[in-house]
Amino acid sequence: MTFGQLEIFATLAETRGFTAAALRLGVSQPAVSHALKTLETELGVALFDRTVSPIELTPVGERLLARAREILGLADAIHQEALEYRGVQSGRLRIGSFGATSSLQLLPRLLERFHKEHPGIEVMVEEAPDDEIIRWIEDRRIDLGFVVLPDDRFRTWPIAQDQFVALVAADSALADQPSVRLEQLCERPFIMPESGSAGIIRRLFTQSRLSPNVRYRTSQILSTLTMVSRNQGVSVVAEMALPKVNGGEGWVSKPLDPVRTRKIGLAMHSQANPSPAAAAFVGVVEKTRPAF
Template identity: 50%
Template sequence: MTFTQLEIFALVAELRGFTAAAAKLAISQSAVSHALKGLERELGVELLVRQQSSVELTEIGRQLLLRTREILGLSEAMRQDVADARGQRRGTLRIGSFGPTSSLKLLPAILDAYQRRYPGIEVRVDEGADHEVTQWILDRRVDVGFVVLPEERFHTVPLVQDQMMALLPRAHPLAGRAAVTLAELCETPFIMSEAGCAALIEPLFTTAGLTPQVRYRIAQVITILGMVERGIGVSIVAELALPDRLARNYPELVKLPLAPAVTRRVGLAVRALHQSSPATLAFLDIAQASAPQPGTDHDFRAIFPNVIGKMG
């Protein structure tokens, strides 16, 4: 068993195909197939089910993929430790990001500061819904990811807090109010955001004993904005997910706070702090400095002073 075989296995599983993995690695498809067959032969199990246009992981393949990513992650952390000791500051950082909140409002500024301090670190950003990012952290597909807090499964670093905002068409009878209640939003067709807010919004109505008239479930915030502006329904979206020039770009849309107010916290999460690479720890350090918030779950700078000192 070699690291090359494990790297090829992880990439084929991620890209769901031999051709895509071969292109990514700039090697022949036959070389990819040969490496995987050799790994399966040594392990004595079938890791993948070959189909005409894609591959699927077997049950044991899914289990071993987690182990594979753990091994590769620890290997990368070791390489970064050696590079840091030599003053080279090289390695790879994989980040999971969700929606406008992290991808547009938080990540650009953090990455700007990070790359200026550590230009030798290669950064890869995978974007998806917030539940996908948490799964990527669990699956070790990413080293660190943005999450909605609290998130008890991981070590977390809080970054920002915003509030949930009701979106209404300007012609709506409630549009002139200072705030709206959940009960009032139940009187109009409701557009449920599937971009990460549903897990926060639906329990709000349930706890209050209310049932919104959910007519649509939409994954993209920009689509929700257009539908609300046209009067198709009302919605609730996190304030940081809204575009900066909301009033100018959507003049027929109104945002109002909920009464009582509902807040949301967003932070970063890693699966295991003690196994995180120097590049990951440095990213957490810079992110927290860029958006300081009290109540950090883990003071990783105190836990790993030598790593932070070398990276800094």
């Protein structure tokens, strides 16, 4: 068993295709197939079901993937620590980010400071909805991920507090109110944002024993804003996910009544030994946090 074989195994699990894995790794497709076959022969199990397209992990493949990622993470940490001892500041860091809040509002400032202090470290930002980020942290696919706090499953560092707001058309009656109740949103067609904090938004209604009249589902904040501005429905989003406004957008945001807030933080697998790059990024978070 080699690190190369484990890297190919982990990459195949992410891309779910031999061609895509080969392109990502910069090797030939036959090399990927050979490495996987050799690894499966050595282990005596099939890691992927090749009878379906795209390929899928077998049950034992699912179990061994977490171990493979753990080994690769430890190997990367050893390499980074050796480089650090030699005075070389380099390495790789994977961060999971959910939607506009973390990608547009929080990450840019953190990355700017991080790269000033650690210019040799390569950062890969992978974006996905909240629940996918959780799975990536659990599977150790990423070193760090943005999550909504509290979350006792991980080691966490709080960063910022945000509130949820109602989105309504600028020419609607709700736009004249200082705040909006969830009950009022249930009286109109609702646009459910399926990215970012969709799960939390659903729980806001459930906890109030309400059910919105969901007519549309969107995956991008821009689509939600456009539909609201055309008076096709109302929505609820996290305030930090909204773009800067100039007054002519056709939509307005209103605080919820009562106010609903959320705390955003950075999370790491509770059993992970952080690499120097991950530890350095956490250090930047702790120093930058008061600015948010």
